[in-house]
Amino acid sequence: MTEQSIHLRIRRQDRPDSTPYWQEFVISGRADHNIVSLLMALRENPVTISGQRVDPVVWEHNCMEEVCGACAMLINGVPRPSCSALVAELDQPIRLEPLPKFPVVRDLLVDRTRIDQGLKQVKAWIKIDGVWDTHEGAPRIGPSEWAANYLYSRCMSCGCCMAACPQFGAHSAFLGPAPLAQARLMNAHPTGRYDKTERLHAIMAEGGLSDCGNAQNCVRVCPKEIPLTTAIGELGRQTTVQLLKDIFGPR
Structure with a gap:
């Protein structure tokens, strides 16, 4: 050429x-x-x-x-x-x-430190003690659930979605779409579900899910075509259920 x-x-x-x-x-x-x-x-x-x-x-x-x-x-x-x-x-x-x-x-x-801070805030990791036995005892995930979760696992924390989000920036405490999508991913994991309530409370606090303005810029620029707005919608339903549990659940 x-x-x-x-x-x-x-x-x-x-x-x-x-x-x-x-x-x-x-x-x-x-x-x-x-x-x-x-x-x-x-x-x-x-x-x-x-x-x-x-x-x-x-x-x-x-x-x-x-x-x-x-x-x-x-x-x-x-x-x-x-x-x-x-x-x-x-x-x-x-x-x-x-x-x-x-x-x-x-x-x-x-400096993309704020992405790391958001991931820490939503506890975007899985806690394990030791290593799972590969033949028995490990949690199982069905093919359809695995395929849905894989979409979110492709996130490389590049920050493109955050850069395009009008709600994210120095003027706001908003976590941004990338940490929220990772909270959705960890909540769907068989082991990660043990910390689901803690994650939901984190995104129900200041700077969390309610700060999203649904501009949908994030999903337009994501280089991995991650369904970020779908994740935010799912988290919205999860936080609603969690709120009802907090109000009417056992005290």
């Missing part, structure tokens, strides 16, 4: 507390290049369109297989993993910006 000139417009920021600014670059690449490979090429010769040599652009990446979620950023105004964003699919100049709603560390690198 022949080389072509690719025009990049990158929003940069030197420090977390500094003012962002734009720089433009033209580099040689192919249509089958992805954004990560373009940034790698730019790192070798970081010269702006005006001929100024600058510091290499800072960003984060790891797997290059749309599995880790580390390379997510705003590409032409859409939050998505940069490893699966091909030049052939994008209009030029290609605008690269840090993932919104998260504090900028430098350039395209952001």
Whole structure:
């Protein structure tokens, strides 16, 4: 495939507390290049369109297989993993910006601690003592239930859904769609169900499920096509049942 000139417009920021600014670059690449490979090429010769040599652009990446979620950023105004964003699919100049709603560390690198905090708040893990016997005693899951749960297990905590959510951000305590979907996944697990009540109480508190405005932006941008709004709907029914249990259950 022949080389072509690719025009990049990158929003940069030197420090977390500094003012962002734009720089433009033209580099040689192919249509089958992805954004990560373009940034790698730019790192070798970081010269702006005006001929100024600058510091290499800072960003984060790891797997290059749309599995880790580390390379997510705003590409032409859409939050998505940069490893699966091909030049052939994008209009030029290609605008690269840090993932919104998260504090900028430098350039395209952001701090996604709030995702981890949300996962901790909903206890998005399974407690086990030791290892299950693989032949007997382990909980069983039917094929249909396994297939439904698998959809949510694909979440890579990239933050794209959070970036697109109008309710999530520095202005709000809202957990965001990713932790909520993981609460749904853990509540459906045979062992995870033991902590279901605690998870439901966590998402019934401030910043929980009731803060969702049902904008459905999250499900539109999810790179794994996770049915996030379905999870939120299921959790809504679960919290209603839990509320009735809290009111009318044994004291």
